[in-house]
Amino acid sequence: MAALTRLSRPTSWGLSSSMASIIRRSLSSSAVASEPSANFPSYPSPFALNSNLPRKDPKDRNVQWVFLGCPGVGKGTYASRLCNLLGVPHIATGDLVREELASSGPLSQQLSEIVNQGKLVSDEIIISLLSKRLEAGDAKGESGFILDGFPRTIKQAEILEEVIDIDLVVNLKLREDVLMEKCLGRRICGQCGKNFNVASINVEGENGNPAISMAPLLPPAHCMSKLITRADDTETVVKERLRIYNEKSQPVEGFYRSRGKLLEFDLPGGIPESWPKLLQVLNLDYEDKRESIAATLSATLFSKTLQPNRTDNPSSTRVLSNPSPLLNLSFSSSIPSHCGKLRFSPRQSHTVASAVSGSPGIESSVGGEEIPNLLDTVKVFDLNGNGIPISDLWKDRKAVIAFARHFGCVFCRKRADYLASKKDIFDASGVALVLIGPGSIDQAKTFSEQTKFKGGMLLNEPETGASYHISAVGFESFDFSNAVYCEAVEWMTEMITVIGYDSSEDVANQALPAGLKIIQLYMEGYRQDWKLSFQKDTVARGGWQQGGIIVAGPGKTNISYIHKDKEAGDDPDIEDILKACCS
Numbered sequence: 330m331a332a333l334t335r336l337s338r339p340t341s342w343g344l345s346s347s348m349a350s351i352i353r354r355s356l357s358s359s360a361v362a363s364e365p366s367a368n369f370p371s372y373p374s375p376f377a378l379n380s381n382l383p384r385k386d387p388k389d390r391n392v393q394w395v396f397l398g399c400p401g402v403g404k405g406t407y408a409s410r411l412c413n414l415l416g417v418p419h420i421a422t423g424d425l426v427r428e429e430l431a432s433s434g435p436l437s438q439q440l441s442e443i444v445n446q447g448k449l450v451s452d453e454i455i456i457s458l459l460s461k462r463l464e465a466g467d468a469k470g471e472s473g474f475i476l477d478g479f480p481r482t483i484k485q486a487e488i489l490e491e492v493i494d495i496d497l498v499v500n501l502k503l504r505e506d507v508l509m510e511k512c513l514g515r516r517i518c519g520q521c522g523k524n525f526n527v528a529s530i531n532v533e534g535e536n537g538n539p540a541i542s543m544a545p546l547l548p549p550a551h552c553m554s555k556l557i558t559r560a561d562d563t564e565t566v567v568k569e570r571l572r573i574y575n576e577k578s579q580p581v582e583g584f585y586r587s588r589g590k591l592l593e594f595d596l597p598g599g600i601p602e603s604w605p606k607l608l609q610v611l612n613l614d615y616e617d618k619r620e621s622i623a624a625t626l627s628a629t630l631f632s633k634t635l636q637p638n639r640t641d642n643p644s645s646t647r648v649l650s651n652p653s654p655l656l657n658l659s660f661s662s663s664i665p666s667h668c669g670k671l672r673f674s675p676r677q678s679h680t681v682a683s684a685v686s687g688s689p690g691i692e693s694s695v696g697g698e699e700i701p702n703l704l705d706t707v708k709v710f711d712l713n714g715n716g717i718p719i720s721d722l723w724k725d726r727k728a729v730i731a732f733a734r735h736f737g738c739v740f741c742r743k744r745a746d747y748l749a750s751k752k753d754i755f756d757a758s759g760v761a762l763v764l765i766g767p768g769s770i771d772q773a774k775t776f777s778e779q780t781k782f783k784g785g786m787l788l789n790e791p792e793t794g795a796s797y798h799i800s801a802v803g804f805e806s807f808d809f810s811n812a813v814y815c816e817a818v819e820w821m822t823e824m825i826t827v828i829g830y831d832s833s834e835d836v837a838n839q840a841l842p843a844g845l846k847i848i849q850l851y852m853e854g855y856r857q858d859w860k861l862s863f864q865k866d867t868v869a870r871g872g873w874q875q876g877g878i879i880v881a882g883p884g885k886t887n888i889s890y891i892h893k894d895k896e897a898g899d900d901p902d903i904e905d906i907l908k909a910c911c912s
């Protein structure tokens with residue numbers, strides 16, 4: 330009862346104008362007005378609801394969005410991806426409830442009964458949990474949010490509306506039979522807390538509804554043995570949750586529709602089909618998406634590496650040039666002014682001159698101690714699922730690191746063979762040869778079996794958004810105030826599109842038997858390439874990220890050569906690589 334007790338004690342609320350305290354005040358007055366729940370008493374109202382509550386101007390804050398949708402529709406998946414993209418916290422009230430349950434605090438017994446029957450927790454409790462979470466975020470300086478699972482009743486929506494400006498409400502929709510399958514297939518890694526789904530969904534189109542297929546979202550090997558199923562994901566409970574959704578939560582859609590804030594989004598399939606379309610309807614695609622990512626990335630990089638510059642260039646707000654009529658996107662940090670001329674358009678050519686360390690104005694260790702530290706946080710994974718900091722690959726020796734577009738990419742296979750043909754020279758010079766790609770361990774193994782590549786194979790995890798870090802490391806040793814940094818941001822935005830990739834695609838199952846001739850391997854690569862990228866993403870999004878090659882080391886921040894592909898198959902001259910690593 331800790332949270333509730335606090336609610337009834339005015340002294341602990343303070344008079345902060347933060348969103349959290351505002352919500353509490355609102356709750357307290359509405360709690361008085363509303364019917365008390367069966368389990369909880371009504372609360373005294375320590376503050377009258379102030380109708381002139383301060384609301385932040387949208388340009389002084391980040392986005393404030395809500396995700397609605399039935400259980401199992403994928404609110405968490407898409408909300409958390411967007412949060413990564415926009416740099417806002419993902420606040421899921423279901424997670425807050427589960428945390429409370431796990432805490433074995435005084436509420437946990439009552440909550441577990443409610444949740445395990447598929448019922449809704451009372452408005453009082455849920456708002457109390459949300460208030461606590463917002464308050465903690467406020468104290469940390471968080472700006473904006475995406476709410477997932479809240480509001481779920483008209484009462485909750487009214488309270489929220491009274492105290493916070495919600496910019497947009499995204500209503501995710503999916504056929505009910507698919508929802509059931511998805512809920513039953515949900516798994517959580519008991520250790521890292523990540524969500525997966527073992528259901529492989531293939532339903533025929535009927536009654537005007539299109540066919541839907543969704544690949545499972547399988548966990549990496551190291552999570553496999555730790556998977557747990559939520560107690561409320563049984564068939565009976567899911568049915569009850571769907572019933573309650575239709576009764577209590579569906580009216581919330583109408584609430585926001587009538588206010589012109591509702592964006593309906595019918596999921597066309599799994600992540601590879603739905604994510605790019607969602608970005609498109611949110612107007613976060615192409616130019617805007619790239620700019621917004623760049624803004625987010627530069628905010629990240631600045632906060633990690635360029636703190637002093639932040640005061641020189643205080644957090645000016647960038648409102649995107651072409652927001653959808655519905656949206657008013659803004660970011661609390663901007664692209665640095667010296668990168669102001671950056672335009673991000675698909676398929677631009679960004680090949681930086683080889684051996685960029687020789688370019689004028691480039692320093693090799695401007696970021697001082699911070700860059701090696703940052704590099705230590707960027708992990709890649711070997712084929713056994715063991716993570717290592719990426720800079721370990723080159724800290725003690727020279728290494729040629731190839732970044733693959735993806736493991737089904739026929740051009741990357743060709744490149745792997747082309748690098749493998751020089752392996753003797755690399756070996757003789759003590760140079761390591763490594764290929765890093767986004768995807769699953771099985772995909773990497775298939776790639777390895779089907780090429781002559783015998784260097785190290787590593788993975789980055791698309792689900793965590795680690796891809797852009799990995800792409801970024803080739804640049805973080807350079808002066809962030811010069812053109813190379815701007816180009817780096819630009820390339821990173823190209824590379825980040827890999828986030829749309831679904832690592833669960835089980836390409837290994839479709840692999841041809843080993844021992845086929847090289848031409849067959851390339852044909853297989855072509856088939857996989859089509860399936861993995863063109864068919865699923867290229868059509869909808871305008872292309873995959875491009876790969877590249879760097880030569881780095883010895884020394885964590887010593888990057889001596891960068892080649893960024895301007896298109897698939899844009900191999901650099903092997904002589905340039907050999908010059909950079911072996912001369």
Ligand SMILES: Nc1ncnc2c1ncn2[C@@H]1O[C@H](COP(=O)(O)OP(=O)(O)O)[C@@H](O)[C@H]1O
Pocket residue numbers: 399400401422423424426443444447448449450451452455477478479480481482485561570
């Ligand atoms: N806004 C809310 N109001 C009431 N109960 C909630 C709310 N959010 C979460 N809960 C409780 O937590 C449980 C799990 O929520 P969540 O993880 O969002 O489930 P779902 O997968 O059904 O969207 C719900 O079934 C409900 O008991």
